[in-house]
Amino acid sequence: MAKEQPDHLTGTEARAGTTPHMARVALFGGLGLVIIIFAIIVLAAG
Template identity: 75%
Template sequence: MDPNHPDHLTGTEARAGTTPGVARVALFGGLTLVIIAFAIIYFVAG
């Protein structure tokens, strides 16, 4: 057992990175674009 490498890590230590929220922005942006596209199709075809 190496004392410099513990057996259990905290969630932050295991992740070892930041979560800037880029995926969240991309998902909401894509969802918004899909809603706008369906609204345009609805009003043009309807």
């Protein structure tokens, strides 16, 4: 009986798809919000 799957899979084959770039959006969005909030706090205190 022949093997149907190869012994070694690439990362994409093991995940059975691609990864969306939602983590990148969340990280940059959060960083932007922190910068805006920090600027508001600094301007309000000064």
